[in-house]
Ligand SMILES: Cc1ncc(C[n+]2csc(CCOP(=O)(O)OP(=O)(O)O)c2C)c(N)n1
């Protein structure tokens with residue numbers, strides 16, 4: 169099953185490589201990995217999604233802790249949490265379909281970022297399911313290009329990171345503003 | 353006070369207690385070498401290949417319990433270290449490798465002798481560093497030594513650019529903050545877990561302790577011995593656990609696993625409780641996991657949480673330093689005699705336990721087992737033996753009875769041929785007053801025999817036994833058993849090892865007959881200086897018993913009786 173780990177690491181050169189190398193050499197496939205700054209300087213936060221069982225999650229966690237630059241590891245799969253992903257989708261548009269696409273975007277609470285003569289670029293933030301849903305309907309119009317960030321996740325409320333790192337302030341869950349994340 | 357990065361390096365290294373470094377110079381590490389001359393407290397041993405330097409540092413660490421240090425230049429010097437670093441990683445040996453790197457502005461440009469050694473060694477080090485500024489050196493060195501020796505020990509690599517070695521910065525030892533361990537979740541077992549472990553131990557009818565390298569690394573011999581003596585629980589050893597309990601101890605059953613004693617493997621399969629201490633259920637000791645110790649509950653005491661439940665699911669895990677955990681357990685261990693179980697194991701051994709291969713008549717053949725056995729007898733089991741990898745390694749483990757911890761040094765996890773000679777050099781520097789024997793195969797010896805020059809140059813006194821069977825013996829054995837005796841690429845045409853050693857200015861002998869073994873060993877021991885003995889042994893002998901890879905632990909290939917009867921073989 170898909171497991172989501174939140175991993176705090178020191179923001180030093182090569183740390184991403186160390187984490188990714190660990191997953192590779194221990195035989196775990198990374199479904200998605202995002203990394204970005206936290207509210208604390210020098211500390212980055214990764215959200216890693218990997219497909220494994222209970223024994224595998226234990227191995228992932230204990231092996232991650234062997235990396236000197238890892239500060240804390242939390243498996244939030246079973247923790248009440250919010251997960252978001254951002255996608256930008258460039259879809260083919262003609263005079264006839266443009267309005268339909270814009271309406272679809274509204275229904276999905278997506279935003280139109282760019283309008284060109286033959287295309288429309290839509291930004292959507294949400295769960296993977298929601299993005300998949302939008303993609304399903306857009307596919308019919310012809311998707312020219314797409315980019316997805318991969319999942320970022322955060323435990324709800326006061327639960328979550330028990331290690332020495334303070335949690336980021338509660339985010340505005342509905343807004344996608346201020347999200348610093350990039351896919352790897 | 354202002355110092356160069358190179359000076360800071362050695363200043364900090366010597367403050368870590370380092371007295372010996374094994375290395376090989378080159379352009380990118382030259383500033384460090386130049387500064388090293390100003391540190392008379394550090395003896396540099398010039399090796400003949402950087403792999404040798406890493407094995408020496410490793411052998412030094414295993415013999416002394418201190419951190420071993422190896423030095424190399426960038427590029428090929430650094431890549432030559434890879435095998436030695438991986439060897440130390442797999443056997444949890446604390447070494448620090450220092451490599452020169454091209455100037456920081458050249459990094460990434462494919463400059464002359466530039467390789468990404470931190471990238472290359474990332475999966476085979478506990479941690480590694482790329483240092484590009486002189487003011488980073490002190491902190492990195494302190495952290496590197498701490499990481500190498502703490503927790504589950506292992507290798508750490510420090511790659512220092514040439515400009516970081518050359519440039520200067522303010523250096524004040526007292527102002528350097530001591531390194532801190534990264535915070536980790538507390539996984540120490542709750543009292544309830546201790547309670548469960550004690551219940552299992554005290555109620556077990558057929559318990560066995562599986563003793564691993566962790567006992568040596570944690571130095572918990574006394575607690576370990578007290579535990580098994582109090583409870584009368586017999587002990588099986590892993591290859592790297594040899595020495596954890598004296599071979600002569602009545603509760604010591606011997607080695608387990610692929611070439612372990614038959615009765616040990618049988619006892620594991622029949623046990624109702626396995627108490628694994630500082631071992632990691634490697635495939636060489638478990639055989640087929642599906643059929644491994646089917647009736648046994650398992651308790652795992654281990655410092656590395658990632659090892660728990662990795663190969664074998666356990667009933668109770670006690671994570672932590674072995675010494676602390678054993679101390680915690682000891683008061684609750686009930687006295688026991690386990691007479692029935694011990695009697696049963698004695699029965700499994702049968703008369704084998706009292707038979708001595710020395711008493712077997714000389715049938716004109718020279719068997720490696722006899723060589724090892726005589727070596728053990730002549731040295732009264734008191735030497736440090738450093739083995740290479742192959743058949744001779746297994747025979748050493750079977751026939752040299754180690755009573756002392758840290759007296760067998762061998763590459764277990766990686767099985768690195770070429771390990772023995774350089775590792776023995778390191779061990780001899782660590783414990784100069786001990787008699788150090790190399791036991792190497794004719795194949796593996798040739799992988800690093802250039803270090804004989806290091807031995808000669810340093811005026812070191814080693815005793816070297818080459819078990820010369822004219823084959824890559826262990827591979828030949830697999831070909832014999834599993835590939836219809838098709839001996840492809842395993843016969844060796846060897847140099848005359850006696851002449852070879854003489855060419856290095858070393859005392860050397862060749863032995864062809866059993867009657868010559870003891871006199872040769874005696875001559876080597878009384879020679880003041882290094883002596884090399886070329887033992888030309890039976891060519892197609894095999895190591896028995898053998899659990900074929902992937903077979904169940906009790907499915908052992910036994911020696912067909914015709915060849916020779918030896919203690920462990922029957
Ligand atoms: C560096 C390396 N290469 C290959 C092997 C595979 N291997 C394991 S044992 C062995 C044969 C060793 O031959 P030798 O050194 O003569 O020892 P013997 O088995 O004959 O005692 C080989 C090739 C290895 N362990 N290490």
Ligand SMILES: [Mg+2]
Pocket residue numbers: 742793794795819820821822823824825
């Ligand atoms: Mg051989």
